[in-house]
Amino acid sequence: MASNNHNLLIMLALFAITCSIALASDPSPLQDFCVKDSNSPVLVNGFACKDPKLVDANDFFYSGLNMPGNTSNPVGSKVTLINVEKIPGLNTLGISLARVDYEPLGLNPPHTHPRATELFTVIQGTIQAGFVTSNPENRFLTKILHKGDVFVFPKGMVHFQRNIGHSKALAISTLSSHNPGIVTIANTVFGSNPDIPADFLAKAFQVDKNVVLNVQSKF
Ligand code: GLV
Ligand code: MN
Numbered sequence: 564m565a566s567n568n569h570n571l572l573i574m575l576a577l578f579a580i581t582c583s584i585a586l587a588s589d590p591s592p593l594q595d596f597c598v599k600d601s602n603s604p605v606l607v608n609g610f611a612c613k614d615p616k617l618v619d620a621n622d623f624f625y626s627g628l629n630m631p632g633n634t635s636n637p638v639g640s641k642v643t644l645i646n647v648e649k650i651p652g653l654n655t656l657g658i659s660l661a662r663v664d665y666e667p668l669g670l671n672p673p674h675t676h677p678r679a680t681e682l683f684t685v686i687q688g689t690i691q692a693g694f695v696t697s698n699p700e701n702r703f704l705t706k707i708l709h710k711g712d713v714f715v716f717p718k719g720m721v722h723f724q725r726n727i728g729h730s731k732a733l734a735i736s737t738l739s740s741h742n743p744g745i746v747t748i749a750n751t752v753f754g755s756n757p758d759i760p761a762d763f764l765a766k767a768f769q770v771d772k773n774v775v776l777n778v779q780s781k782f
Contacts, residue, residue, distance in 0.1 A: 592655050598622045599651035610654050623652035632664040639669030647741040661736040665726035673723045679743030681716040681736050688732025694722035754782025
């Protein structure tokens with residue numbers, strides 16, 4: 564009897580391990596595609612599928628990535644993200660693409676993608692890229708990248724790039740989600756809606772409240 568109970572416990576433990584392995588990542592698609600149905604009122608984790616009979620090639624198509632993004636802004640860079648909103652056919656496929664343009668010395672400021680790892684490739688120019696590991700080490704891993712160089716920003720890590728050359732730079736990234744999300748640190752902390760109380764941030768950043776008010780006024 565004792566040995567039966569023991570075997571049962573082992574089987575339950577094995578079952579639990581198998582389940583946790585099976586649920587550790589996004590499920591594979593169970594059909595050829597699930598094109599985002601923009602008209603569906605159904606709210607699910609992702610987007611409902613358009614009737615496959617109504618799908619056509621345009622659902623898998625985007626044109627215009629040859630056009631530079633508008634970098635006339637305070638940081639001198641522009642990310643053009645081609646996600647499921649731009650190509651409905653990306654829905655459920657776990658992939659998207661970005662073009663990043665930089666003015667000379669332009670910065671793509673510190674940000675994270677809550678749902679994706681990013682594979683960053685320099686097409687033109689010289690770019691310093693880096694990310695910071697999580698607490699408590701907070702290691703800053705950085706590298707100077709030239710045309711053809713590839714760098715990885717692991718999912719969720721705060722990362723940035725800066726064009727350190729004196730002419731424009733261009734990069735292309737692939738991201739491991741159809742909807743990677745972008746959380747820009749400065750906008751999130753100092754430009755939230757409504758504001759995070761300035762005295763909270765003054766304590767968090769160990770600065771005078773006026774410094775926080777000044778930074779908040781810029782976002
Ligand atoms: C875009 O998200 C980038 O980091 O290049
Ligand atoms: Mn990024």
